[in-house]
Amino acid sequence: MSDITSPQASLRVAERVRNIRISATKLMPMLAAKVGGCVSLGQGVPSFRTPDHIVEAVCRALRDDPTAGRYSLQPGMPALREAIAADILARKGARFDPETEIGVTVGAMEALVMIMLTVVERGDEVIIPSPGYASHAEQVLMAEGVPVHVPLRAADWGLDVDAVRAAVTPRTRAIIVCSPGNPTGGVYDDADVRALCGLALEHDLVLIVDDTYDYMVYGEQPGSPRFPPRFSPVAQPELRRHVITVNSFSKKYALTGWRVGYVAADAAWMAELLKVHDATAVCAPTVSQHAALAALTGPQDCVAAMRAALAARRDLTCRRLDALAPHFAYVPPRGAFYAMARYTFTDAGSMAVARRLLEEARVITVPGGSFGPTGERHLRLSFGMDEAELTEAFDRIQHWVAAL
Numbered sequence: 001m002s003d004i005t006s007p008q009a010s011l012r013v014a015e016r017v018r019n020i021r022i023s024a025t026k027l028m029p030m031l032a033a034k035v036g037g038c039v040s041l042g043q044g045v046p047s048f049r050t051p052d053h054i055v056e057a058v059c060r061a062l063r064d065d066p067t068a069g070r071y072s073l074q075p076g077m078p079a080l081r082e083a084i085a086a087d088i089l090a091r092k093g094a095r096f097d098p099e100t101e102i103g104v105t106v107g108a109m110e111a112l113v114m115i116m117l118t119v120v121e122r123g124d125e126v127i128i129p130s131p132g133y134a135s136h137a138e139q140v141l142m143a144e145g146v147p148v149h150v151p152l153r154a155a156d157w158g159l160d161v162d163a164v165r166a167a168v169t170p171r172t173r174a175i176i177v178c179s180p181g182n183p184t185g186g187v188y189d190d191a192d193v194r195a196l197c198g199l200a201l202e203h204d205l206v207l208i209v210d211d212t213y214d215y216m217v218y219g220e221q222p223g224s225p226r227f228p229p230r231f232s233p234v235a236q237p238e239l240r241r242h243v244i245t246v247n248s249f250s251k252k253y254a255l256t257g258w259r260v261g262y263v264a265a266d267a268a269w270m271a272e273l274l275k276v277h278d279a280t281a282v283c284a285p286t287v288s289q290h291a292a293l294a295a296l297t298g299p300q301d302c303v304a305a306m307r308a309a310l311a312a313r314r315d316l317t318c319r320r321l322d323a324l325a326p327h328f329a330y331v332p333p334r335g336a337f338y339a340m341a342r343y344t345f346t347d348a349g350s351m352a353v354a355r356r357l358l359e360e361a362r363v364i365t366v367p368g369g370s371f372g373p374t375g376e377r378h379l380r381l382s383f384g385m386d387e388a389e390l391t392e393a394f395d396r397i398q399h400w401v402a403a404l
């Protein structure tokens with residue numbers, strides 16, 4: 001086997017892979033499997049089953065459509081690309097040509113890797129508002145770029161545009177925009193996103209917009225006073241060549257295991273992005289594309305029901321965190337389904353605290369330090385699981401904290 005310590009250069013693991021790590025979000029459940037009997041505030045997986053009408057549509061396709069088990073066209077099934085373009089137009093007011101500007105991918109994850117490999121040259125800097133999604137940094141490293149962590153505002157996990165501006169150098173190539181954010185649950189203010197767009201134009205930077213959680217902003221749903229929602233860089237014509245956006249079907253439609261998402265970009269970018277897609281995946285799984293098509297074109301009440309359930313879980317999480325004061329402090333999440341809980345009872349690092357909680361209280365959390373230096377002294381708590389599991393997890397933390 002190849003080994004990093006091997007004296008034989010030809011058997012050494014390539015530096016770009018030596019430099020990356022499996023994220024703590026995925027490691028914690030593996031550790032928990034060894035401990036046994038754990039409940040989870042760990043991985044960002046909503047507890048919901050894939051909605052019935054999506055399952056039915058996939059079964060129908062497999063039964064009736066002889067092409068359902070074959071490769072699709074490389075950028076994705078035409079009907080799905082059209083549905084995605086219509087969805088972006090309806091929700092963001094941005095027009096993308098389904099023929100040349102939409103690519104269906106193996107989750108948002110593959111789309112992000114495609115972008116990093118296409119945009120980032122060796123040594124290029126990519127600004128990541130921090131704490132940020134751990135895989136963004138790993139993907140930058142995999143592309144031999146340099147992740148530059150710029151702290152978010154600690155008071156509300158909003159974007160600190162002045163800090164981002166100060167971090168721009170001649171090597172800066174791109175900025176990640178992920179709002180609502182994982183791991184913070186923060187949502188950027190429109191004025192800050194506008195200012196960021198100005199910065200991108202001024203310095204000719206690419207905005208990599210990860211909209212995985214764009215459907216989940218608390219208090220900002222159809223019918224609420226703050227709807228239609230936020231300013232989106234994706235919809236600004238002058239930023240057409242500066243914005244590449246990804247989205248996911250994973251969380252919104254309870255399709256995490258189906259691995260389907262997409263990238264939308266100007267045709268010139270897309271032609272290049274699809275070369276990476278071709279070399280890695282050929283196409284997203286065709287059955288999963290049928291699932292995504294049914295998700296987008298079918299009834300949306302499943303999304304409304306999941307949003308309502310997540311809103312109740314958010315309230316429960318906030319109540320339970322309030323009761324854990326002064327041992328934990330937090331910013332109430334405005335979007336997604338995460339809270340960063342800052343612990344005040346020890347100076348130990350977040351990995352050590354997460355491991356203690358796992359081994360002593362049997363609760364899975366994710367160490368905040370794995371989301372960038374600003375995440376240290378925090379644990380990320382996901383409230384995607386149902387209320388019974390959340391209640392059990394917080395009961396266990398309460399007992400554990402009481403015995404400290």
Ligand SMILES: Cc1ncc(COP(=O)(O)O)c(C=O)c1O
Nearest residue numbers: 107108109133182212248250261
């Ligand atoms: C911000 C963010 N981007 C991308 C992904 C990956 O999504 P997918 O399952 O579509 O690959 C996740 C998953 O947790 C995420 O939180």
